[in-house]
Amino acid sequence: MEKAASPRASDIAYDKIRQFVLSGRAEPGQQLTEEQLARISGVSRTPVREAVRRLENELLIVRSDSKRLFVADWSADDIDEMFVLRGMLEGHAASRAARNISNRQIEELGRISDLLDAAVRSTPPDVTAFLAQNRRFHEVILEAARSPRLSAMLPMLVEQPVVRRTAAQYKTDELLQSAREHRELIAAFTARDSLWARAVMTSHIRRAFHVFSSTAKRHKEQRQAND
Amino acid sequence: MEKAASPRASDIAYDKIRQFVLSGRAEPGQQLTEEQLARISGVSRTPVREAVRRLENELLIVRSDSKRLFVADWSADDIDEMFVLRGMLEGHAASRAARNISNRQIEELGRISDLLDAAVRSTPPDVTAFLAQNRRFHEVILEAARSPRLSAMLPMLVEQPVVRRTAAQYKTDELLQSAREHRELIAAFTARDSLWARAVMTSHIRRAFHVFSSTAKRHKEQRQAND
DNA sequence: CGATAGACATTTGTATACAATACCGTCAAG
DNA sequence: CTTGACGGTATTGTATACAAATGTCTATCG
The missing domain is CATH 1.20.120.530 (GntR ligand-binding domain-like)
Structure with a gap:
């Protein structure tokens, strides 16, 4: 009903992951693996990575010292x-x-x-x-x-x-x-x-x-x- | 000499493309293809895509109505x-x-x-x-x-x-x-x-x-x- | 002559396989 | 008991192949 225009998998991933993080189903600080996110959003890891880049930029997801993903936790x-x-x-x-x-x-x-x-x-x-x-x-x-x-x-x-x-x-x-x-x-x-x-x-x-x-x-x- | 720490290809791509765009070698409004950027930065398209996402977020690169990439042009x-x-x-x-x-x-x-x-x-x-x-x-x-x-x-x-x-x-x-x-x-x-x-x-x-x-x-x- | 449909070329999107790296538990030496 | 090295496992990074889509050119019809 919103924007059926682009069934782009990376957009789907973005929406799903965002929803997952924001709806509190994910604990702040919890680790996220790309594969897990791929399962959640029903696409492969490649579009997930692009979605993660965007969410990372919004600081909804953070990367540890090296490259593991975590749900952001705000002070x-x-x-x-x-x-x-x-x-x-x-x-x-x-x-x-x-x-x-x-x-x-x-x-x-x-x-x-x-x-x-x-x-x-x-x-x-x-x-x-x-x-x-x-x-x-x-x-x-x-x-x-x-x-x-x-x-x-x-x-x-x-x-x-x-x-x-x-x-x-x-x-x-x-x-x-x-x-x-x-x-x-x-x-x-x-x-x-x-x-x-x-x-x-x-x-x-x-x-x-x-x-x-x-x-x-x-x-x-x-x-x-x-x- | 700068930061030999992470020879991450997507970071290399980010730096190279950014440099390419900022140093005026690229015309504002000019189209960029992922493959071209891959050649410039010497890596494959996959890391290029991640770099492009970041640059896109900084509005250094913009995406046309559908998905073609261009060097940003500011009014x-x-x-x-x-x-x-x-x-x-x-x-x-x-x-x-x-x-x-x-x-x-x-x-x-x-x-x-x-x-x-x-x-x-x-x-x-x-x-x-x-x-x-x-x-x-x-x-x-x-x-x-x-x-x-x-x-x-x-x-x-x-x-x-x-x-x-x-x-x-x-x-x-x-x-x-x-x-x-x-x-x-x-x-x-x-x-x-x-x-x-x-x-x-x-x-x-x-x-x-x-x-x-x-x-x-x-x-x-x-x-x-x-x- | 202009418009349009269709084939062809170009470009982007996705999945998968494999390589590189980081993490973690175990065990041995101090 | 602590520390540090080792190796297995989990996770991320990259390349490539292929699919989907977009744009473009041409030929044909009105």
Whole structure:
């Protein structure tokens, strides 16, 4: 339903392995062998190697001193850093988008925003739908920014695992606030105000960071209580 | 003499192809076939493909609608964007470095800075040596920043071609100014002042951008005059 | 004359076989 | 008991052969 265009085996491998790593079926730090990945994705080792190169570049997979593959494991500092970088780059993307976005794209953001609202308002809130639309929203902005480099770099900040962990903990009013920020971004784009857009986006990411931090802390305390 | 450690064919291919593309022996927009690249780098197509994946990720090589390879060609807007992103990321790196840098690394920056001065002061200025030491200087800072993500992302902003084009046009006093800025960075690091370090670095990159712009404009006018 | 279908050539994609290397347990010597 | 060397095993690296696809040229038909 997504992109039946290219049944390229190396793309299949990329998707499958990525999914495998991100869905938590793989332990951080766990070793991965090319053959195992080949079995998982149902292709031979050659396309797996290409897929691994890409995932390695996104730091989802790391190579040991020599050449063995492991599922990436992030330190707290790494995650802080990820949010800081995301804030800078997405803020910049929003700024550029405000200058370059088409009316057509603004309308699309509006439609996505409607779906976001719907996801939040359903009881219980449909977090999965929320995440999917949230991703689309940011993708449209990235596209509107018209910067191949940003498009190449932002995916490296692999939001997925963190985003998932974050949003799973969102309370309804936090989701509502997030939806409001999306609306405000649209307003900034409509006004073609790049400063406004950057500020809202920076705040948006920053808020997500703090929600994440507090839930991470809560988790940690729970873990310690269980010991 | 460089790194005899890993005679990995795919690394050889990466270096050779990168060099081929950056040294201007390859025309922007020119098609590259895997076999041709294999011949150039003296290995088979398999490692070439891995090297190409990496170069593709750095946007030094691009893939056409379907899968043919071409030497990247940057628009003026792309280059502006590159400098903006470099400014943000290197500024951030400097900020982090100011917090994390070791005395040992500060001393190394001092030594590199001495070599920079020497390169500038020789008559005529040794631009090649200047560029090499400049690169080392920024590498040490990146290392001191202790952010795997930054280390993965900054190389994507492939300074080389632009840096070369820029520095080739540097006048001696511009090189001197650049060397002064390096000294000021060291001062900021010594003071562990992250705000200072960020500001100096941002200015440093920004100045390079303007030198680049003016020389690019000069070139353009020359070309037009020759028509 | 222009368009289009089809054959041919070129290029990329995948699988497999084999070579090189790294890891790990075992055993012997200090 | 520790240390270090050895050898077997697991894993990655490379080359080659072949399959799939894309592009190109030509000849034929409208």
